[in-house]
Amino acid sequence: MSVTILYQAHPPHPSAAVTEGEDLWVPTSELPVASGWELRPEGACRGDVCVPIPRDRRGEFLREGPARFNLAALARLLGEPVIHEDVHGVWSFGESAAARRSGTPSLQAPDFALPDLAGHVHRLAEYRGRKVFLVFWASW
Amino acid sequence: MWYALHGELAGQRFTCIAIALDSGGPAKTEQWIRAAKPTYPCLIDERHLTAELYGVVNVPMGVWIDETGRIVRPAETAATSDAFRRHLDRTTKQMSAEGLAERERVRAAYLSALRDWAARGPASPYALSEEQARQRLPVSSEAHARAAASFRLGQYLSSRGHGQAAAPFLADARRLHPESWSYRRQTWELEEPGKAGSAEFWAAVDALGDRPYYPPARLSR
Numbered sequence: 001m002s003v004t005i006l007y008q009a010h011p012p013h014p015s016a017a018v019t020e021g022e023d024l025w026v027p028t029s030e031l032p033v034a035s036g037w038e039l040r041p042e043g044a045c046r047g048d049v050c051v052p053i054p055r056d057r058r059g060e061f062l063r064e065g066p067a068r069f070n071l072a073a074l075a076r077l078l079g080e081p082v083i084h085e086d087v088h089g090v091w092s093f094g095e096s097a098a099a100r101r102s103g104t105p106s107l108q109a110p111d112f113a114l115p116d117l118a119g120h121v122h123r124l125a126e127y128r129g130r131k132v133f134l135v136f137w138a139s140w
Numbered sequence: 141m142w143y144a145l146h147g148e149l150a151g152q153r154f155t156c157i158a159i160a161l162d163s164g165g166p167a168k169t170e171q172w173i174r175a176a177k178p179t180y181p182c183l184i185d186e187r188h189l190t191a192e193l194y195g196v197v198n199v200p201m202g203v204w205i206d207e208t209g210r211i212v213r214p215a216e217t218a219a220t221s222d223a224f225r226r227h228l229d230r231t232t233k234q235m236s237a238e239g240l241a242e243r244e245r246v247r248a249a250y251l252s253a254l255r256d257w258a259a260r261g262p263a264s265p266y267a268l269s270e271e272q273a274r275q276r277l278p279v280s281s282e283a284h285a286r287a288a289a290s291f292r293l294g295q296y297l298s299s300r301g302h303g304q305a306a307a308p309f310l311a312d313a314r315r316l317h318p319e320s321w322s323y324r325r326q327t328w329e330l331e332e333p334g335k336a337g338s339a340e341f342w343a344a345v346d347a348l349g350d351r352p353y354y355p356p357a358r359l360s361r
Contacts (some may be wrong), residue, residue: 096288114183134203139168140336
């Protein structure tokens with residue numbers, strides 16, 4: 001059965017990942033599209049952040065033939081929540097709360113990318129240089 | 141309301157960005173957006189991603205961000221109050237004169253503060269210092285982080301027509317982040333259209349007792 005990966009803000013990704021209990025073995029070729037992570041000699045990297053794979057626990061994270069990476073194990077290592085529903089095969093990966101609680105919390109407004117009614121995507125970063133008033137509303 | 145303000149302040153390098161925390165997507169938000177005839181971006185956040193990013197737990201709430209991208213007022217109630225709890229007739233949906241007056245007073249105070257900041261930037265008393273802003277940043281927790289992941293899973297399943305499968309994950313979002321009225325009302329709406337404004341909603345509001353539904357924005361310095 002195909003697995004659907006919901007990785008943080010990434011759009012839903014239909015995946016050839018294999019599930020084993022709390023582990024999700026994602027083909028390494030799919031990793032960047034599904035999650036933004038990619039494997040390099042330094043470990044699992046996203047942007048300019050690299051997470052070394054614990055040397056004595058490589059088997060928990062990596063498999064060969066075909067090459068797969070346990071995205072759930074990485075999430076647990078980073079303190080990120082993983083929730084899955086097994087009838088429809090959907091895995092949801094969240095952000096870590098710890099990242100936002102450490103030391104002096106940042107006042108930099110986090111960037112986002114959202115569509116308008118026409119489907120045109122806007123990023124907050126496009127509005128740098130203007131004062132921005134974000135107002136949240138809903139139909140409910 | 142925001143349309144007029146944006147027009148008024150556009151010359152001062154100010155922009156409104158409206159974000160609908162709405163899993164109903166364009167179908168549910170279109171009529172409101174078109175009615176507003178906005179000249180500013182009206183964005184649709186079906187997965188409530190920005191609620192998680194900014195600690196938004198209800199609507200309407202506002203966040204002020206300066207030209208450098210720094211938050212000068214973290215998420216707070218925007219231009220409304222708990223007047224509806226005391227002054228709204230739940231059957232006729234009419235607000236008493238006293239309620240209307242209070243609502244107008246709160247709205248005018250918030251808009252006045254926003255105008256002041258748009259005109260004066262950091263010189264405005266309403267632009268919080270870094271220390272003050274930091275103190276008011278919403279605090280996240282592991283439970284909140286898990287609530288968000290659970291909400292997204294439930295919302296996805298719901299969007300695919302798997303309402304029964306979605307139900308426990310939507311319920312978990314409410315359970316893990318009980319202060320979030322946006323999760324509560326959105327998940328109720330996904331479970332049963334109209335439920336967000338039902339008797340169950342009013343019971344939950346009444347259960348607050350003395351605690352606010354809309355904590356007032358603390359505008360005085």
